[in-house]
Amino acid sequence: MGPVHSRISEEERQIIQIEVGNATTVRRIAVMLGRSASNVSREIKRNTWFALNQNESYRPSARPNGAPVCPAGHGA
Template identity: 45%
Template sequence: MGQQYSHLSSEERILIEKLHCERHLSIRRTAERIGRDKSTVSRELRRGLWFASNENGSYRPYRPKRL
């Protein structure tokens, strides 16, 4: 009946940052390690790093660059 999609968890986002940005794994290898499609990892990296707010730890993917 179609494919089911789910949002990335904060743990997955942190793992993407560690694997790709710190360990310099390719997007494909990073996606394999976390069990997601390479396009999902690519979109997350293109969006930029995420920042949790100090108040409640919520996800803010589109934080203005001027801050």
């Protein structure tokens, strides 16, 4: 049986957001969450955090070159 893959939870995303704001390294955040550094790095690159209301902690945003973000599971 292969490795079990689980999505990053909302709570983990909030921790990543806080730790990125505290200038914590990707490797240190990964150790805190028990995740690989590559997973944390991808999550940081994939998402920009800004709260629209208290029920939302992050939302995907447009990429720096202005290209739209691909729907989940489609493209890079």
